[in-house]
Amino acid sequence: MSYKPAIASMSLGRAWVHSLPEKLAQASKAGFQGVEIFYEDLEYLAIEKGPLTDANILLAAEETRRLCDRNGLQIIGLQPFLFYEGLTDRAQHAEKIRKLKLWFQIAKRLGTDIIQIPSNFQPDGISGDRDLIVADLIEVADLGLQENQPIRFAYENLAWATYVSTWESLWEIVHRVDRPNFGCCLDTFNIAGRVWADPTTVSGKTPNADSELQKSLDSLVRTVDVGKVFYIQVVDAERMEQPLVEGHPFYVEGQPARMSWSRNARLFLYEQHKGGYLPVVRVAEAFIKRLGYKGWVSMELFSRSMADPDPNTPASHAERGIQAWKGLREELDL
Template identity: 70%
Template structure:
């Protein structure tokens, strides 16, 4: 299949986990399906690397780097760019200095991995460790942590960039306003953000614990105000890429007793892990105003660059070999329709 035709400044990508969980579907098969569907780039998940490294015996540093080189070679042969590696989890705000130092040592391995992958971008999602259990929301502390990784990245050749992301279930950083305050205060050329339509709409507008699936009667006005402020506030040069997905309207609130409920896990996280959808899949229950969020990102904020179809879903645990192709084709259809609707 030929590559999708898009404007030069917009490039469609898909997250490798969107094609099936790493421990169920092999990465090279997933990459082939992404290429066949017409995607131009992929996000690589660390779990995919761990899975791929097993063919060398274990997920040691040496084998992770070998696996990364294999994946880069495969992507090169398929004309797929690797836009970044994610997720560098549970980093910012750690109160135990030994745990913090362990994360820094792990990051140094990630620098070697991204070099082997041929990319320069690491995504850091906001910390969702339980409040009071080894993590702080002190903004000065978080900024210091992020300055440290940014400065280490600047010492690499070529420099490594970081895309910080506000998860809708982040313990302290769960809204774009929290995210932007930190990005602004870090003030490093290689430290920016990933704006995720799902995480913004799923926090400001959506709520899986309610019967309406929304935060309430003010959901529309809340989102409109939030997006209006976003356009006035965020420097688009600090937006390194976008992520796009929808969420499934659940038949009943995601509270104790719901099949997706996990004790101690935020409801929005359980929702995200089980019930994300690609754009325009209202027939499958999609209902979040994510296309409007993306329209604001692209048309009003003026973003240009990678737009990644990132999805997590219970469907990815299906071991059927058709799953990667199905997800790739669904993601490609979502991109084509978004391109047409926004005239990209």
């Protein structure tokens, strides 16, 4: 398996600002070979055709597959299956399972076998009980295995998650779930943005950032089974000119600072001129060179720039993304 560049479709512009057909066309034109599909994009495509029903979502998935086929793009995954594990209200849990069964149908129509589950970042209504979290994720893995075409799950630690915010906690859970179709997505932002960076500080960094990151990456390389890494995401972020605390333009009361930072200020790799400062190459090198990962490399992005109504936004984001991939490929000699 060789390295193949993918882009998260939302990184080409917000779903309600720029159309999915245009974003996919620009991803293909720039040279991407695959895309991650966001459920939100399917919703907006479905709404264009009528009420937001399960049936119209499935029709939107079928249309998306046709668009990707036309543009020579492989769909590598569907995401994000949000707010699932650890729910204390088990009626809500049952509703999530019902929704997941729809996602199985969506994934099949898209032609992918991967659903990504980000770690839960609800501030309340969830438990940090690892036994419950593991049991919930075993449940989805077993359901995925029962499908005629088994579904795989890529669990991802979000840097601002309530309980599973580090790769170490992520890996403990993946190891305990112990199912062949349950693995992880490793993301440079969610690792460096948790261990090395802190947007609430003047420096933008955690205490002993470099040594702590080195220890973390050394441990990751020793610990993680690369066969459980279903794909990786490579992305940078802006250093805040002032700490992201109350009074900052991105500050949202009750929302973790890293989440506000992530939603507004991510950048593609090699965009230091825009304020990029995370040690992304160092983390990506640990994934690819030291751990030995081969497969899809997704240039995922969230940023306020996606909401720019300029019709050139999808094209400019796609071009920025492919330049990031080309730079990484050259620097790591891939």
